[in-house]
Amino acid sequence: MTAKIIDGIAVAASIRAECRDRIAQIVAKGGTPPGLAVILVGSDPASQVYVRNKMRACAEVGIRSYRFDYPADVDQQTVIDGIEELNADPKVHGILVQLPLPPSFDIARILRTISADKDVDGFHLYNVGGLVVGGTVFPPCTPYGVLKLLQHEKIPLEGKNVVVVGASNIVGKPMALMLMHHEATVSICHAKTKDLAQFTILADILVVAAGKPNLILPQMVRTGAVVIDVGINRTADGKLVGDVDFEGVAKKASYITPVPGGVGPMTVSMLLVNTIASCERWQRHELFDLTNYRPRLEIAQP
Ligand code: NAD
Numbered sequence: 424m425t426a427k428i429i430d431g432i433a434v435a436a437s438i439r440a441e442c443r444d445r446i447a448q449i450v451a452k453g454g455t456p457p458g459l460a461v462i463l464v465g466s467d468p469a470s471q472v473y474v475r476n477k478m479r480a481c482a483e484v485g486i487r488s489y490r491f492d493y494p495a496d497v498d499q500q501t502v503i504d505g506i507e508e509l510n511a512d513p514k515v516h517g518i519l520v521q522l523p524l525p526p527s528f529d530i531a532r533i534l535r536t537i538s539a540d541k542d543v544d545g546f547h548l549y550n551v552g553g554l555v556v557g558g559t560v561f562p563p564c565t566p567y568g569v570l571k572l573l574q575h576e577k578i579p580l581e582g583k584n585v586v587v588v589g590a591s592n593i594v595g596k597p598m599a600l601m602l603m604h605h606e607a608t609v610s611i612c613h614a615k616t617k618d619l620a621q622f623t624i625l626a627d628i629l630v631v632a633a634g635k636p637n638l639i640l641p642q643m644v645r646t647g648a649v650v651i652d653v654g655i656n657r658t659a660d661g662k663l664v665g666d667v668d669f670e671g672v673a674k675k676a677s678y679i680t681p682v683p684g685g686v687g688p689m690t691v692s693m694l695l696v697n698t699i700a701s702c703e704r705w706q707r708h709e710l711f712d713l714t715n716y717r718p719r720l721e722i723a724q725p
Contacts, residue, residue, distance in 0.1 A: 424646060426676040427576075431568075434575045435688035442484040442695045449702060450485075457702035458487045459517040459543065459694075460509045464502060464528070465495035470521045477519070480691045486698055489515065495525045502528075503536050510538040516705055517543030517698035522593075540710045543697040545597070549711065554600050560704065560711075561697045566598035568689025569630060569651050570605075576678060578628065578649055580605035586622050588612045588639070588666070589632035594653055598630055619643065631666040641671035649678040653686045 450456055459481055463474050474490065481488040491509075493502055502520075509515050518541045524530055534542075539549035545563035553559030562570075573580065585602045589595035590613040599609045612622050614633075620643040623629055631639050632653035644650060654666030665682030673679050680686055704710065 424675060424677065426650070426673045426679040428673070429572055429576060429651075429678055429680045429685060431572060431680060431685040431688045434572055435568075435692040438571065438689075438692040438696065439480070439484050442486075442692070442699055445699050445703070446485040449699075449706065452706075454702070454706050455514055456485055456487055457516050457698045458489065458512075458514045459519060459698045460489045460491060460512075460515045462491045462493070462502065462505065462518070462520045464493045464497060464521075465525050467523070470523075474521050477691055477694060480695055481698075484695055486695060487514070499528055499533070502533060506533070506536045510536075510541060513705075515541065516701040517541055517694075519544050519694070540704070541701060543694060543701055545697070546592070551592075551597075554597055557604050560700065562601060562693070563593060563597045564693040564697065565594050565632075565653060565686065565690045566601050567693040567696075568686055569598060569653065570601055571693065572651065572680065572686070572689060573628070573649070576649075578678065580607045580628070583607045583627040584625050585609045585628045585630065586612060586626035587630045587632070588619065588623065589630075589634075589653070591632065594632040598632070602628075602630075633666050635666050636664050637666075637668050639667040639672060641668065641675050644672050644675050646675050647677045648675070650676045651680050651686065652682050655682060655687065 446456055461474050461477060463470060478488045491505060506518060509518050518537045520533055534546045535548055537547055539547045542550050542561055545561040550559050550561050580602060585607040587595050587599045590611050595611060599611045602609050610622050612619055623643040624645055626648055628649040630651045634654055634656060636656045650667055650672055652665035652667040656664050658664055663683050
């Protein structure tokens with residue numbers, strides 16, 4: 424068997440074309456075009472590239488983006504004050520804080536300062552809760568992109584054995600929840616999982632997001648499985664690779680995503696989709712009822 428290679432660049436391009444149409448409709452009705460605020464703390468080179476790519480993608484589809492750079496030694500309160508100003512700014516529909524933040528920052532505190540109504544990365548506790556009970560407004564972009572790829576290829580999820588390798592808050596856990604909502608039988612593996620292969624070999628659909636090159640070898644994959652490689656790793660010679668032995672696994676799988684050109688382009692496209700969805704919600708006055716929700720309340724330690 425030779426796997427069909429899922430072309431994330433092509434699927435992302437079609438999603439961006441839909442984004443342009445949705446923005447044209449917003450503007451045609453006299454609405455404010457969607458706006459995304461991007462906050463970058465420090466000068467991490469990879470983060471600089473990610474932020475530039477996100478802003479370029481915004482410009483391509485007609486989203487206005489606003490960049491806020493802070494030095495690495497900025498006081499956390501200054502960033503919190505900046506986010507609160509953006510929460511109140513009517514031309515901003517999405518707020519994104521580029522991670523990682525410098526180690527002195529309380530990431531959870533920063534993320535819960537972002538209004539749940541502008542949380543286009545889907546990391547706010549309110550949106551995470553929505554993901555657990557179903558019907559979240561802003562699904563986190565990377566697993567949302569994986570889901571779109573599976574749906575684009577018309578790969579059925581109901582009743583399928585799905586194994587997610589990686590249990591981070593950004594990729595693995597939300598991915599597992601989303602797939603559960605589609606009635607898949609989901610197992611989550613992580614760095615402490617004993618004998619990873621005994622789980623992966625059972626997968627009809629294997630989603631890998633561990634950040635370890637060559638973690639998944641052909642003998643760990645069932646013939647005909649769908650393999651989605653979220654990992655991004657740079658090898659010593661500067662090449663980008665995923666977590667899956669692409670050449671070997673492609674001979675056994677029915678579908679596989681390449682790295683680069685698979686999940687990566689989808690992540691940014693889903694950020695655009697969430698920002699547009701947020702703008703449309705604001706136009707419909709369809710915001711969360713957070714009357715009794717106090718995002719700044721500190722949770723007492725037991
Ligand atoms: P993370 O470091 O926060 O989490 C990694 C997860 O993998 C953890 O749950 C860990 O327990 C698990 N893990 C690590 N080693 C393992 C092993 N040997 N066996 C089984 N599980 C193992 O990383 P993350 O933010 O979730 O990202 C994971 C990977 O996905 C990274 O390579 C990252 O660059 C990539 N990523 C790609 C995109 C994209 O758009 N394509 C987006 C986000 C992350």
